[in-house]
Amino acid sequence: MNKHITHPHPPVYDESGNLICCTQEEKIDAHTPPQIAPREETHQEGDGHDHSHGHSHEGGLGWKAYAPALISLVLLLSGLAMEHLLSLEFFTGWIKIVWYTFAYIPVGFPVIKEAWEALRKGEVFTEFFLMSIATIGAFAIGEYPEGVAVMLFYAVGELFQTAAVKRAKNNIKALLDVRPNIASVLRNGNYETVDPETVQIGETIQVKVGEKIPLDGVLLSEKAVLNTAALTGESKPQNVLRSEKLMAGSINLDGVVELKVEKLFNDSSIARILDLVQNATARKSKTELLIRRLAKIYTPIVVYLAIAICFLPYFFVADYVFTDWLYRALIFLVISCPCALVISIPLGYFGGLGAASRNGLLFKGATYLDQLTKVNTLVMDKTGTVTKGVFKIKDIVVDGQFDEGQFMNLLMAIEAKSTHPIAKAIMEYSSDNSLAEATNIREIAGKGLTGEVAGKAMAVGNKKLMEQFDIAIPAKADNIVESIVLVGIDGSFAGYVTIADELKEDAKTTIQELRKTGIQHLIMLSGDKDSITQKVATELGIKSAKGGLLPEDKLNEVENIKQDPSRVVAFVGDGINDAPVLAASDVGIAMGGLGSDVAIETADVIIQTDQPSKIVTGIKIGKSTQRIIWQNIILAFGVKIIVLILGAGGLATMWEAVFADVGVALLAILNAVRLQRMKWNH
Structure with missing residues (x-):
């Protein structure tokens, strides 16, 4: 200090x-x-x-x-x-x-x-x-x-x-005067009050009502209600469910909660914010x-x-x-x-x-406050930036030989063995029946999973997996833009599930407001497949979009844009793969809530609330x-x-x-x- x-x-x-x-x-x-x-x-x-x-x-x-x-x-x-x-x-x-x-x-x-x-x-x-x-x-x-x-x-x-x-x-x-002074950590079967700096990754800590969360971690309790105003500028209480992340400096508003520590004190959200400000x-x-x-x-x-x-x-x-x-x-x-x-x-x-901090925006220097007002080209990532980055089931289509409940139970039995984000989305389906045990699970790289459930041979994956097992799929399934999970049972096509990422609530209004601030060029670059990227861009009214890009492809695209000396380029992203582009752009903007540490360290501006509309707020403040x-x-x-x-x-x-x-x-x-x-x- x-x-x-x-x-x-x-x-x-x-x-x-x-x-x-x-x-x-x-x-x-x-x-x-x-x-x-x-x-x-x-x-x-x-x-x-x-x-x-x-x-x-x-x-x-x-x-x-x-x-x-x-x-x-x-x-x-x-x-x-x-x-x-x-x-x-x-x-x-x-x-x-x-x-x-x-x-x-x-x-x-x-x-x-x-x-x-x-x-x-x-x-x-x-x-x-x-x-x-x-x-x-x-x-x-x-x-x-x-x-x-x-x-x-x-x-x-x-x-x-x-x-x-x-x-x-x-x-x-x-x-930012929310830096916790104590942490109640579980050691030898009892909770001890210690200095947060002594708590190690993996330890369990307990937070009572009205206390500040001392370190970043994952919620072990069923749910938590948090006041995150000091970190994000949002006065509305935030509801967090089990296995979701909690940020140090948040205040627990309801019941005693437990969490598993994920970061040391000096690497926590609040320590990072204090250092930046x-x-x-x-x-x-x-x-x-x-x-x-x-x-x-x-x-x-x-x-x-x-x-x-x-x-x-x-x-x-x-x-x-x-x-x-x-x-x-x-x-x-x-x-x-x-x-x-x-x-x-x-x-x-x-x-x-200070005004930016109160509105959930952290600038790493006054020079970026100035530079943001000059931006005329905004390049954005898709997943986690304008979308929530959380996959959810959109449609379930069953081919008649099973009802939806039976179909989903068989599918979930296979997906329960996977850690893929799409598998997690499928596992959120509410089922009244207990899942059967899947056996002989085999992962085929780039295609999907196979296995047996209740005596039935299962093939769960993409079109390439279906072709491998000579399972014919209907034309309507072949033309779907969203991410799709095709299911074959005993060598026959049984149905499919589409998985979609939701747009953030303020995504559409953000695009409209950005144009009013004078930003002439809006471009979307994504690693997701091009058809999905184009669909999201169309929904938002963005005319220029490219999907299926690797990190180096995004970097090349931004460097090509910067060849025009009249362009002042800002890039908004959240993932590790966005770090090179954040560094290369005139103003790098990272999503600080769900964004990766690498992206946050590389960026010039950090949005603590993960709301793209904060870009407009930042421009107005600047x-x-x-x-x-x-x-x-x-x-x-x-x-x-x-x-x-x-x-x-x-x-x-x-x-x-x-x-x-x-x-x-x-x-x-x-x-x-x-x-x-x-x-x-x-």
């Missing part, structure tokens, strides 16, 4: 614009001076101890953080009252200077200290340096209240920034990196312009007064602080990532994030340029400068925070 901030310093960037010398959390908090971010002790999340030390658990800051600003505010207002309202005679000269100096120190000293430490490291053009020079300069020319006010408003602005950042981070952490901000978007680079260039330029404003008029203005032009230069410096951009843009992306960030950029640059011009011309005072810096920063932050409150239809 990364450390919380202890001694924040001015941001230091490498040549690529990435923050260095920071922990993961400092990457967004690096602009926060000490009085704004009270010390937090380094600790492991979820250790059960209170580390708050005076600040709120809700993401707000404690009273200690606000104390310096409150002291300065009281002293400033008292000074202004004595000077202007009461017009006290003694409040002049050194008394006035000392009073405003005491008002300045609580908010000014920490910033000056940070500016000095930055200078020692060779970092000159930081916001701390700019604010220090501007306010000390105001004192030098006798503008004491304005010097205090500028630093006070800057401190208040930083308090709001820090609170907004904390709220953004805590919104995500609240969703915590590291998401490390991969910055191009917009964020561009603004950081611009800030590095823009700030020194403004500093040199401020120097020019102060001294150059001496050579051109007849009635040049140094203090007047110094005041204009100081205003210029205050306005030049790029904090509105530098903090609100990362905060905007953090808000977007577009909203981009829109808010560009609003902030235009707002910050626009207001700053206007006030810079007014300041250079002597038409703006320090108060306008404060608005151009702190006011715009606050507006940008409030705009970015909107992302955390927006709701998207699924």
Whole structure:
């Protein structure tokens, strides 16, 4: 777990614009001076101890953080009252200077200290340096209240920034604060309470009502009702039946349940999600990196312009007064602080990532949030992506010599010996009679099974198996598109069962909504036979589809699409065979509920709910994030340029400068925070 901030310093960037010398959390908090971010002790999340030390658990800051600003505010207002309202005679000269100096120190000293430490490291053009020079300069020319006010408003602005950042981070952490602390594991005939990290694969654990499931596993009990909101964003309770999978972090809502552990704690769903979310901000978007680079260039330029404003008029203005032009230069410096951009843009992306997490979408970086909005070609797998990946009996057709019950009992007796998904679907048929024992079972590779049941010779499989035993099949059975199980009994055709995979409930609406978002090309690629793939594609309204593809065939198809430079390709899949295509596409999207670990590790975006409609949600969140960030950029640059011009011309005072810096920063932050409150239809 990364450390919380202890001694924040001015941001230091490498040549690529990435923050260095920071922990993961400092990457967004690096602009926060000490009085704004009270010390937090380094600790492991979820250790059960209170580390708050005076600040709120809700993401707000404690009273200690606000104390310096409150002291300065009281002293400033008292000074202004004595000077202007009461017009006290003694409040002049050194008394006035000392009073405003005491008002300045609580908010000014920490910033000056940070500016000095930055200078020692060779970092000159930081916001701390700019604010220090501007306010000390105001004192030098006798503008004491304005010097205090500028630093006070800057401190208040930083308090709001820090609170907004904390709220953004805590919104995500609240969703993921479900990491279980204990596990009740069956050992030596008794249940022992242990650390989940000590539980091994294959062990049985028990979960009581209201407890969190500590590790991924398979349900041993008859059924379970789970709250999976923290993992999937879905508030609706999930019903799980025996032998189905359960995800760590889900909350048991009904009865005591037992499960068999399938993954170690560090490989569980919740551990994987925590890791992804915590590291998401490390991969910055191009917009964020561009603004950081611009800030590095823009700030020194403004500093040199401020120097020019102060001294150059001496050579051109007849009635040049140094203090007047110094005041204009100081205003210029205050306005030049790029904090509105530098903090609100990362905060905007953090808000977007948080909103996505709450909606069951995990982005492995802000760059993919941006990239998803540019996708114009979506390639999708079929099974497990737009279909449920669960086979069910669609039709049972019997040739007359048996009734349906007798026919299915004979068929199930043979299929009971198979582990094939189709066999499992057949075994779900509800039968009132006990199954006869099948003997002499033989599997013929690529064809099916043979054996004997109740003295009858059985052949169960595909057309090739029927041909091998010279069993004639009717033409209608030969033309069926779905997966079909043909049955021969004692050398004669006895009937067939068709097996079909169901479309997901939101599959059709997803295709319609994707077209509305601007995705022009929808393509389906599947390893299932082409006839089934074409049928599903037609049902969904997808015009381009190919079936019967091996993993390398899918990869070749996507690489061929990418030959067109105008195409930005996203691929959606869930299986191990989809991993190469997920890696090759511009944006790889994996189904995180039923999807394979390999696909999830390879993908850039993970859909925790296995709902394809979440792709639309992700695009909407990405577009909203981009829109808010560009609003902030235009707002910050626009207001700053206007006030810079007014300041250079002597038409703006320090108060306008404060608005151009702190006011715009606050507006940008409030705009970015909107992302955390927006709701998207699924």
